[in-house]
Amino acid sequence: MSALFEKLDYRPTPIGVLSLRRRRDLVSGGDIYEIKLDDEFLMSSRFTVSEIALARLGLAALPETYLDVVIGGLGLGYTARAVLEHAQVRSLLVVDAPREVIEWPQRGLLPLGAELASDPRCRLVLGDFFAGAASEAGFDADQPGRRYHAILVDIDHSPKNVLHPSHVAHR
Secondary structure, eight states: OOSSEEEEEEEEETTEEEEEEEEEOTTTOOEEEEEEETTEEEEETTBOHHHHHHHHHHHHTOOOSSEEEEEEOOTTSHHHHHHHTSTTEEEEEEEESOHHHHHHHHTTOSTTHHHHHHOTTEEEEESOHHHHHHSSSOSOTTSTTOOOSEEEEOSSSSSSSOSSGGGGGGO
């Protein structure tokens, strides 16, 4: 590994080989974090506009004073951070299925990991978001049936371009 490129994690998962890597941007000199599933790019810290917009637009129309939010998909954490920027957010539950993704902040591998882990409003949960959405128990095994003011989904590229065929059944 060089200072220009580093593979931070590389593990097989039920939906493919998941990798997290960091590379140096030769123009800015900063680090760019990327997540890949097999040979497909899932996310880059260089392009976070859609993740931030998802959070801001999803919460903009909510009149509640205190908001409880759930996000399907952690990725690099930009959606979660944008949600936590809202002072009205009382709690944030982030649900992701690959154990590896949930472990990245705990292992200090994500640029926003420490920030998310230190915010007492934020909790990362290992689980199948789609199964939680379809069940009466919901997303939080500690609080079955819990309700949320907003549910934001950042799992697939789009409803038609999914990461795994099993996600199609939930659309």
